[in-house]
Amino acid sequence: xxxxxxxxxxxxxxxxxxxxxxxxxxxxxxxxxxxxxxxxxxxxxxxxxxxxxxxxxxxxxxxxxxxxxxxxxxxxxxxxxxxxxxxxxxxxxxxxxxxxxxxxxxxxxxxxxxxxxxxxxxxxxxxxxxxxxx
Amino acid sequence: xxxxxxxxxxxxxxxxxxxxxxxxxxxxxxxxxxxxxxxxxxxxxxxxxxxxxxxxxxxxxxxxxxxxxxxxxxxxxxxxxxxxxxxxxxxxxxxxxxxxxxxxxxxxxxxxxxxxxxxxxxxxxxxxxxxxxx
Numbered sequence: 209x210x211x212x213x214x215x216x217x218x219x220x221x222x223x224x225x226x227x228x229x230x231x232x233x234x235x236x237x238x239x240x241x242x243x244x245x246x247x248x249x250x251x252x253x254x255x256x257x258x259x260x261x262x263x264x265x266x267x268x269x270x271x272x273x274x275x276x277x278x279x280x281x282x283x284x285x286x287x288x289x290x291x292x293x294x295x296x297x298x299x300x301x302x303x304x305x306x307x308x309x310x311x312x313x314x315x316x317x318x319x320x321x322x323x324x325x326x327x328x329x330x331x332x333x334x335x336x337x338x339x340x341x342x
Numbered sequence: 343x344x345x346x347x348x349x350x351x352x353x354x355x356x357x358x359x360x361x362x363x364x365x366x367x368x369x370x371x372x373x374x375x376x377x378x379x380x381x382x383x384x385x386x387x388x389x390x391x392x393x394x395x396x397x398x399x400x401x402x403x404x405x406x407x408x409x410x411x412x413x414x415x416x417x418x419x420x421x422x423x424x425x426x427x428x429x430x431x432x433x434x435x436x437x438x439x440x441x442x443x444x445x446x447x448x449x450x451x452x453x454x455x456x457x458x459x460x461x462x463x464x465x466x467x468x469x470x471x472x473x474x475x476x
Contacts, residue, residue, distance in 0.1 A: 244410045244423070276378045278468045280456060282416045289378075289454055289470040316474050318452035320423055322414060334412045336423040340450050340474050 215277035215288040223270035316340040349411035349422040357404040450474040
C-alpha cells in the first residue's frame with residue numbers, strides 16, 4: 209500500500225474506532241507514545257486511553273476533510289496531518305431553546321499523527337490535537 | 343533552551359522571516375526537505391523556496407495562536423504543530439466596495455514542522471501547511 213493510501217486508511221480506522229468503540233484506541237498506542245490534547249501533555253498508552261475515554265462527550269462523529277502524509281526520516285515512519293470537523297450534540301441550553309434533538313454543532317479540528325512501524329503494523333508515537341476556534 | 347521555548351522561538355523566527363524577507367527562508371531547508379502546501383508536494387530547498395516566493399500574495403502577516411511540540415524519536419528532532427491566522431489584503435473588489443485600504447482578511451491556518459538538528463542548528467525536514475476553510 210502506498211503511504212498516501214495507508215495514511216488515509218489509518219485515519220479512517222482511527223476515527224471510526226473513536227466514534228464507535230473508543231476504548232479500543234489503546235491498541236494503537238505504546239508505552240512511549242505521546243499525546244498533546246489542547247495543550248495538555250499525556251504520555252503512555254494507558255494514560256492516553258484514560259484521557260480519550262474521559263472526554264466530556266460520549267456521542268461524536270469526526271468528518272475528515274484533508275489527509276497529508278510525508279516520510280518522517282525515521283525508518284518507514286510517516287507523519288500524517290489531518291484537518292476536519294468534530295460533530296457533537298448541541299449544548300443542553302441550545303437543545304432546550306430549539307427543541308430539536310438532532311441539533312449538532314461542528315467544530316473545525318486539526319491534528320497530526322507520527323506513525324512508527326512495529327510488529328508488522330503501525331502504532332502512534334506522536335499525536336497532537338487542536339480545536340480551531342474562529 | 344527547553345524544547346517548548348525552542349519551538350516557539352523557531353516559529354516566531356520563521357514567520358517573521360516569511361512576512362518581512364521571504365527569500366531568506368531557503369536557509370531553513372535542505373536538499374531532503376519536504377513541503378506539502380495545500381496538498382501539493384514539493385521537495386528540496388530550492389523548489390520549496392520557489393514555491394513560497396511565488397505565492398500570489400506579497401503582503402501578509404501571520405498571527406500564531408498555539409504552538410505544540412513533541413520529540414519525534416529521531417535524535418534530538420522535534421515535531422512542532424502550529425495553529426493561527428494568515429492575514430492578507432482584501433480582494434480588489436472588496437477594496438472597491440468598501441473604499442477602505444486597510445481592509446484585511448484573516449484565514450485560519452494549521453501547519454507542522456519536523457525540525458532536525460544539523461551543524462549546531464535546526465533545519466526543516468518536514469513541513470505541511472493547510473488553510474482551514476470553515
